[in-house]
Amino acid sequence: MHEFLSQSLFLDSGMVSLSYAIMLVAYLVRDILILRILLIVASMAMLLYGASIDNLAMLVWNSLFVAVNGVQVAILLHERRMLELPDELDRIHRAVFWFMTAREFRQLWQRGQRETRYSGGILRQGEVPDRIYLVLDGEVRVERDGHTVACLGPMYLVGEMSYINHASANADVVIDDHVELMIWTHEDLSRLERRRPHLIQKFNVIVGQDLVRKIGA
Numbered sequence: 744m745h746e747f748l749s750q751s752l753f754l755d756s757g758m759v760s761l762s763y764a765i766m767l768v769a770y771l772v773r774d775i776l777i778l779r780i781l782l783i784v785a786s787m788a789m790l791l792y793g794a795s796i797d798n799l800a801m802l803v804w805n806s807l808f809v810a811v812n813g814v815q816v817a818i819l820l821h822e823r824r825m826l827e828l829p830d831e832l833d834r835i836h837r838a839v840f841w842f843m844t845a846r847e848f849r850q851l852w853q854r855g856q857r858e859t860r861y862s863g864g865i866l867r868q869g870e871v872p873d874r875i876y877l878v879l880d881g882e883v884r885v886e887r888d889g890h891t892v893a894c895l896g897p898m899y900l901v902g903e904m905s906y907i908n909h910a911s912a913n914a915d916v917v918i919d920d921h922v923e924l925m926i927w928t929h930e931d932l933s934r935l936e937r938r939r940p941h942l943i944q945k946f947n948v949i950v951g952q953d954l955v956r957k958i959g960a
Contacts (some may be wrong), residue, residue, distance in 0.1 A: 762788035776819045779812045786812070838898045839877065842949055847942045854935050855927045865924070866902055866916035871909065874928045875950075876901040881922035886915040893957070900953040906932075907950060 762785045769781035786808040793801030828836055828845055832852065840848045857879075866872055868887065878899050885893040892914065895901060901916050906929060936943040 759789070759792055762786075762792070776816065779816045779819065783809055783812045783816070835877075835879070835898070839900075839953075840949055842952075843942065843945050847939070847945065850939065850942060851927075851935070851946060852925070854931045855925045858924050858926060860918050860922050860924060861920065862918055864915055864917050866905075866912045866914070868913065868915045869911050871911045872902045872905045873930070874926050875903055875906045875932075877925040879923040879925055881918075881920060883922060884917045884919060886917060887913065895957075899957070900950060903950045903953055907947070 765781050765785035765788065769778045769785065772778045772781065786805040789801060789805045790809070793799075793805060828849065832849070836843070836845060836848045840851070843851065855877075865876060865883065878895055878897050878901065880897055882894050882896045883901060884891055885895060895916075902912070904910065905912055932943060932946070
């Protein structure tokens with residue numbers, strides 16, 4: 744009997760020591776996700792110890808610790824998935840929206856609508872457009888007074904001047920063949936600005952950079 748009690752105490756003591764050792768390692772880890780996971784493991788060890796000595800308070804508190812850290816782990820994993828961009832979006836982010844974080848870019852991207860067009864005009868000289876375009880694939884032609892003045896290919900914005908100063912378009916923009924576009928309406932961007940003003944400030948910087956790039960081309 745004495746030997747059984749000694750073994751039981753040794754196992755209980757070992758479980759508590761293991762739990763504290765895991766907590767110590769957790770607090771030495773810099774990655775918050777790994778820290779949370781280690782704390783869950785440590786709490787599970789304390790749960791087992793609490794069950795072995797029939798300690799209700801220890802069971803309740805460590806169950807709460809497991810639940811809270813479990814929720815936080817799920818949130819962290821979701822946020823990290825938000826930071827991982829598919830190859831195509833990563834290429835667009837690096838080429839045009841590098842001034843934004845990956846999360847900010849994804850939030851902006853989700854506000855837009857992707858469309859494929861084969862012909863027609865997207866801007867008309869003298870009219871005030873209500874949207875801004877990003878050319879993803881293909882090419883659009885810029886005409887002023889019936890003369891072609893430029894052709895804009897992938898990674899160029901269209902309608903940025905009207906977006907900035909709310910003025911009418913100073914040229915027609917025409918599609919002659921297959922073009923892939925990403926489109927943001929001014930209304931959608933205004934809504935986003937009310938919720939994420941810093942994001943739209945960065946977007947405005949990117950629009951300005953696009954203008955400078957066109958002038959220098």
